[in-house]
Amino acid sequence: MSERRSFVADLDVRQRAMLAEMGVRVWAPRAAPVLAEPAPAGEPAQPVSRETVATRPAVQSDAVRVSPPARSAPVEPAQHRLPAASPAADPALRPRGVDQMDWDALRQAVAGCQACPLHRGRSNTVFSAGDESADWMVVGEAPGENEDLQGEPFVGAAGQLLDRMLQAAGRSRQGQGSQGAYIANVLKCRPPANRNPQPAEIAQCEPFLARQVALLKPRLILAMGRFAVQTLLGSTEPIGRLRGQVHHYQGVPVVVTYHPAYLLRNPIDKRKAWADLCLAMDTAEAG
Ligand code: URA
Numbered sequence: 001m002s003e004r005r006s007f008v009a010d011l012d013v014r015q016r017a018m019l020a021e022m023g024v025r026v027w028a029p030r031a032a033p034v035l036a037e038p039a040p041a042g043e044p045a046q047p048v049s050r051e052t053v054a055t056r057p058a059v060q061s062d063a064v065r066v067s068p069p070a071r072s073a074p075v076e077p078a079q080h081r082l083p084a085a086s087p088a089a090d091p092a093l094r095p096r097g098v099d100q101m102d103w104d105a106l107r108q109a110v111a112g113c114q115a116c117p118l119h120r121g122r123s124n125t126v127f128s129a130g131d132e133s134a135d136w137m138v139v140g141e142a143p144g145e146n147e148d149l150q151g152e153p154f155v156g157a158a159g160q161l162l163d164r165m166l167q168a169a170g171r172s173r174q175g176q177g178s179q180g181a182y183i184a185n186v187l188k189c190r191p192p193a194n195r196n197p198q199p200a201e202i203a204q205c206e207p208f209l210a211r212q213v214a215l216l217k218p219r220l221i222l223a224m225g226r227f228a229v230q231t232l233l234g235s236t237e238p239i240g241r242l243r244g245q246v247h248h249y250q251g252v253p254v255v256v257t258y259h260p261a262y263l264l265r266n267p268i269d270k271r272k273a274w275a276d277l278c279l280a281m282d283t284a285e286a287g
Helices: 003-010 013-022 056-063 103-111 117-121 145-150 157-168 199-216 226-233 260-265 267-286
Strands: 136-140 182-185 220-224 247-249 252-257
Touching: 013 157, 013 267, 103 199, 136 157, 136 199, 136 226, 157 260, 157 267, 182 199, 199 226, 220 226, 220 267, 226 247, 226 252, 252 267, 260 267
Parallel strands: 136 182, 136 220, 220 252
Antiparallel strands: 247 252
């Protein structure tokens, strides 16, 4: 059986339904169409049919140019590189020794951080979700209102889509090891009115994310959205130009994809997000 056929056969009913919920339809040669689980508000349930080709290998060749896993990213043109550090960020305000901290010390340092003005408006810092044994790491942007109130990342509508995407890839925030996904944001505090993170805020917070990566040592990082990508890769290239290749951060393979909030607004791109998940799965398996 070819790799494509065996992957299609490997998709169970629940995974097919989840792909359908993501807006991705699976072509399966012999399987009868499978109806999706109830779709979230605003998104119609879609039958899994042979109309749209979006299996793991097919999407790679169809929707996105995929390089062999573990390939280094090409050197980016200078105009797409961010400055190494923002001049507006004052390192003296950051907690000391972040790069030596264990999990508990890091969690406490984040909880007490006052390195940028965002601490004044927060209800809670948002450190992470997921098990520290998870071998995938998902990096998002910043907490929103619900995340700030609950102290957990991705608990709103975007988080529900993220959970379905992870489940389609055989992972969850409850899972451990090769079934888990550890979720963190670039910023640990909510920007007012959900505005974009500012360079000085990112510069102050980035050491926490760097230490989370160093402690977790994931096999793979999924960078979701512009700010995760800019922070991890130091590139301002559009996501569409960074997808489909394997980048690296601290030696860990990084796959770039769209932010779930963007996908909620642009469901047409969920097919590309599925292709990105396929690249992530292949890369983690190969690593
Ligand atoms: N968007 C993010 O990037 N992170 C969250 O935690 C919630 C929404």
